Amino acid sequence: MSLEKKVAIILAAGQGKRMNSKVQKQYMQLCGKPVLFYSLSAFQESTIDEIILVVGKGEIAYCQSEIVEKYSFNKVVKIVEGGTERYHSVYHGIKAIQNADYVYIHDGARPFISNEILDRVTVGVREYNACVVGMPVKDTIKIVDENGFVIETPSRDLVWQVQTPQVFAFALIKEAYEKLMEESIQGITDDAMVVEAILSYPIKLIEGDYTNFKITTPEDIYMAEQYLKEL
Numbered sequence: 392m393s394l395e396k397k398v399a400i401i402l403a404a405g406q407g408k409r410m411n412s413k414v415q416k417q418y419m420q421l422c423g424k425p426v427l428f429y430s431l432s433a434f435q436e437s438t439i440d441e442i443i444l445v446v447g448k449g450e451i452a453y454c455q456s457e458i459v460e461k462y463s464f465n466k467v468v469k470i471v472e473g474g475t476e477r478y479h480s481v482y483h484g485i486k487a488i489q490n491a492d493y494v495y496i497h498d499g500a501r502p503f504i505s506n507e508i509l510d511r512v513t514v515g516v517r518e519y520n521a522c523v524v525g526m527p528v529k530d531t532i533k534i535v536d537e538n539g540f541v542i543e544t545p546s547r548d549l550v551w552q553v554q555t556p557q558v559f560a561f562a563l564i565k566e567a568y569e570k571l572m573e574e575s576i577q578g579i580t581d582d583a584m585v586v587e588a589i590l591s592y593p594i595k596l597i598e599g600d601y602t603n604f605k606i607t608t609p610e611d612i613y614m615a616e617q618y619l620k621e622l
Contacts, residue, residue, distance in 0.1 A: 396441075397513070398491040399434045399556070400484035403427050403454070403499035404447045404473025415447065416606050417499045422619045424462075426606050427454075429502030431464050437509050439495060442467045443484045478579045482568045493517075494564050496582050497556040500606040502615060504556065508599050512558045515597045520560040523583045524599035525551040554599045557582040563592065 403417040417427040434442055444467050446454050451470045459467045469487045473480030481496055488494065493516050497504060508524055515522040528550045534543035559567075564582065567589045571579070576588055583594045606615060 395492040396490065397439050397493045397495065398441045398443060398488050398561070399439045399495040399497060400443045400445060400481060400488075401427075401430055401434065401497050401499050402445050402473070402477065402480055402484070403430075404445050404450075404480045405477075405498075405500065419606070419612060421502065421606075421612065421615055425458065426502050426615075427458060427499045428462055430497060430499045430504060431458070431462070431467070433502075433504045433506070433509070434495070434497070435464050435466050437506055438513070439466065439509070441491075443487045444470045444499075445473045445480045445484045446470060448472055476579075478568070478571065478582075478585065481582060482572060485565055485568050488561065488565075491561040493558060494561050495556040495558045496564075498605055501555055501603055502606065503600075503602045503604070503618065505600065505603070508597075508603060509556070512556060512597045515595055516558040516560065519593070519595040520563055521583070521586050521592055522559075522595045522597045523557045523581075524554045524603065525596050526554065526599050526601055526603075528552050529601075551596055553581060553583070553596075554603050554605075555581075559586065563590070566590065567592075 418425045444454060451472060454470055471483050471487050473483055512522050512524055528547055531547060532545055532550050533541045534545065536542050563586065567586045570589045571585050579585055586592045587594060602618060604611065606612060
């Protein structure tokens with residue numbers, strides 16, 4: 392197999408409004424280190440070649456000194472500012488990539504991404520070009536109308552909760568995002584939707600882990616600390 396270049400885009404530009412804190416969730420302390428430290432560590436210690444870190448407005452210098460340099464994340468080759476929406480931030484990250492074979496897009500607020508998951512999704516993207524990490528839902532899901540009445544109960548066997556990383560052939564995700572920026576498409580919530588909506592390209596779901604959860608609320612910080620203490 393020829394040498395392949397794998398680049399990760401780590402998103403750390405979110406405001407974390409549901410956290411009810413003046414400190415953004417990616418910088419909150421988790422057992423003495425910022426949440427973002429754990430996500431970056433996982434990719435630093437993996438087979439990923441380079442990391443593009445996408446941060447909030449005015450946070451480049453802080454992240455450079457207090458996270459990248461402090462913890463010696465030498466795979467972080469660029470830090471760029473994000474945009475108003477998640478997909479803007481991803482696009483800024485894509486534009487910062489010089490060349491790559493595969494791009495791994497990951498939420499900085501998911502601290503427990505593992506090498507096992509990264510290995511599985513790497514195998515997957517080589518075959519399918521577009522892969523998303525996820526897990527089958529544990530609860531019954533209801534589809535409701537605008538008034539809150541149930542209109543459908545999909546089979547749990549067919550419903551997955553989507554996680555990150557979402558991994559794509561670089562040319563594929565670059566083309567999809569460039570076209571997205573030229574068009575007006577509403578309701579984009581993840582990268583797979585961009586590839587689905589713009590290019591009609593099939594997405595392969597790869598099994599992740601229920602521990603690969605996103606820090607969103609204060610309860611998540613507590614659960615994350617308990618998980619780290621048990622490791």
